Amino acid sequence: MTLLYVQAWLFTAGQRGKPKLVIENNSYFRTKGDSLRAYWSCSFYKSKKCRSKLVTHRGSHTVKYTHRPHTHPDEYSDTSSVTPLDADIDEFYIRDGKDCLA
Known part of the structure; x- marks a missing residue:
C-alpha cells in the first residue's frame, strides 16, 4: 500500500x-464508493489487464x-x-446512485 498527497485534483x-481521475500520468475510472470513500481502477483495467487501483x-x-x-x-x-474537465472530487462520494453529500 502506498500513500500519495495530491495538491490539486485533475479530471478529464x-x-x-x-x-476520469488523473494521478501520476495515468487515468482512473470510479468503480464504487460511499459517503466517505471512492474506489478507482486504472482506465486500462480491461484492455491491458492493469490492476492498479486507488482509494x-x-x-x-x-x-491510497x-x-x-x-x-x-x-x-x-x-x-x-490533459484536457481538464471541470469536476469536483466531492461529486464522486455516492452510493448506489444516491447522493451521500449532506
Missing part, C-alpha cells in the same frame, strides 16, 4: 464523457494505492497535455 473526460477519502487530499504497479507505460507523458 473519458470516451463516453464520464469523468480517495472525502475531505482529504491523500490517495491498493494495487500497483501499472502493467503498461504511462498514459500521459505529461499532465499538461
Whole structure:
C-alpha cells in the first residue's frame, strides 16, 4: 500500500464523457464508493489487464494505492497535455446512485 498527497485534483473526460481521475500520468475510472470513500481502477483495467487501483477519502487530499504497479507505460507523458474537465472530487462520494453529500 502506498500513500500519495495530491495538491490539486485533475479530471478529464473519458470516451463516453464520464469523468476520469488523473494521478501520476495515468487515468482512473470510479468503480464504487460511499459517503466517505471512492474506489478507482486504472482506465486500462480491461484492455491491458492493469490492476492498479486507488482509494480517495472525502475531505482529504491523500490517495491510497491498493494495487500497483501499472502493467503498461504511462498514459500521459505529461499532465499538461490533459484536457481538464471541470469536476469536483466531492461529486464522486455516492452510493448506489444516491447522493451521500449532506
